[in-house]
Amino acid sequence: MAKAIKNKVLKSMITILGNRRAEIIDANKRDLDAFTKDDQAMYDRLVVNDKKVDGMIQAVTEVMEQDDPVDTEISSLTLANGLKVINKTAPFGTIMIIYESRPDVTIEAAVLAFKANNKILLKGGKEAVHSNKELVYCWHLALEENGLERDWIQLLTLNRDETQAFLKNPDQKLDLIVPRGGERLIAFVKEHAQCAVLISGRGNNFLFVHKNADWDKTVNVILNAKTHKISACNALDKILFDADLPDLEAKLKELNAILKESNVTVLVDDNVSKVLTKNQVIADEAVWYEEFLAMRCVIGMTNDVDAAIEKINTYSGGHSSTIMTEDTTVAFAFMQQVDSAAVYHNASTRFTDGGQMGVGAELAISTDKLHHRGPLGLKQLVTNKYYVFGNGQIRE
Known part of the structure; x- marks a missing residue:
């Protein structure tokens, strides 16, 4: 597809989102009214207001202004036999994304896939069905306005059994599936999909307080990472303390009090329970693997940075991990050895986000x-x- 036509569609979409703002928010209200609110994190992700619509418009605008990623030359060489070998970027083809709650994914995933010349199948959750239908209707208006078929962006409203059947025997060629969600969703997709699956969305992020940490800085980072947005996959769940941290008992008690004041439930391991005697002690190892998406965290203790690295690599979701220390040598060793997509030194895990990292809108x-x-x-x-360009060459 020509670069110019893609940007025309996106320009139309920006106008349509602005013009249909009231209809988008009204559709979302129908979803919110039907939601039981038993899952606060999911409810928070479901909400669409004026600020969210502004964010959708901004996401489309930013992608429209980015360079086209298709047909970009990666490398070029001419071999001794005269063959010219050029490596270029190319679309995947058709991408399917499975996600819950967040209607803004319907905008961000589609705009990215479309500009990269991919068709996209959007399998949103039933809790956002009215919001997603309205947003995909907006996409279809933009496509038709520019003479393109609706099938570039499709909404799938399938139940679990129908989704399973579709994954096993899709009615069209799928090139990539991206499940955004927890362990159950990921396992379900991996079990039934017949094409490549790219895993995303699971957090369970760790922060290690090294013995040379700046305490004020540490408290601020922990509070931000834990409480700023509990529904985000980059929120903090586990906090590990170095056993050699000066004034360890006082700092454990101070952090516990601060977190409780912020309505965070603090679970502890056996070592920390000797100091925080009134806190609930972890009874099941499975808690270390759990992504909370709630005002809940675990505080544990390790003997040193190596033990912290081992624990993080054993239990974390491989998403984001932070070390708090003023020792840059230790920080660098931690960042090299921790097996996470993003590793931080003296900063909140909340920055693992396309917009915050300079990538712009993100699929996942x-x-x-x-x-x-x-x-x-x-x-x-x-x-x-x-x-590969030749002139009759054969391999001998």
């Missing part, structure tokens, strides 16, 4: 190592293709 945060880890922006929604 990948925790896979192939083909990309971290925010999946426009440049990451292409694969590559070799163009």
Whole structure:
């Protein structure tokens, strides 16, 4: 598809989103009214207000202004036999994304896939069905206004059994599936999909307080990472303390009090329970693997940075990990050895986000190592293709 026509569609979409703002918010209200609010994190992700619509418009605008990622030359060489070998970026083809709650994904995923010449199948959750239908209607208006078929952007409203059947025997060729959600969703997709699956969305992020940490800085980072947005996959769940941290008992008690004042439930391991005697002690190892998406965290203790690294690599979701220390040598060793998509020194995990990291709108945060880890922006929604030019060469 020509670069110019794609940007014309996006320009139309910006206008349509602005003109249909009231209809979008009204559709979302129908979803909110039907939601039971038993899952606060999901409810928070479901809400669409004027600020969210502004964010959707901004996401489309930013992608429209980015360079087209398709047909970009990666490398070029001429071999001794005269063959000219050029490696260029190319679309995946058709991408399917499965997600819950967040109607803004319907905008961000579609705009990225479309500009990268991919068709996209949007499988949103039933809790956002009215919002998603309205937003996809906006996409279809923009496509038709510019003479393109609606099938570039499709909304799938399938139940679990129908989704399973579709994954096993899709009615069209699928090239990539991106499940954004928890362990159950990811396992379900991996079990039934017949094409490549890129894992994303699971957090369970760790922060390690090294013995040389600046305490005031540490408290501020923990509070931000834990309480700023509990529904985000980059929120903090586990806090590990170095056993050699000066004034350890006092700092544990201070942090516990601060977190409780912020309505965070603090669970502790056996070592920390000797100091925080009134806190609930972890009874099941499975808690260390759990992504909370709630005002809940675990405080544990390790003997040193190596033990912290081992624990993080054992239990974390491979999303984001932070070390708080004024020792840059220790920080660098931690960042090299921790197996996460994003590793931080003296900063909140909340920055693992396409917009915050300079990528722009994102399809998801990948925790896979192939083909990309971290925010999946426009440049990451292409694969590559070799163009080989010859003049009758044969291999002997």
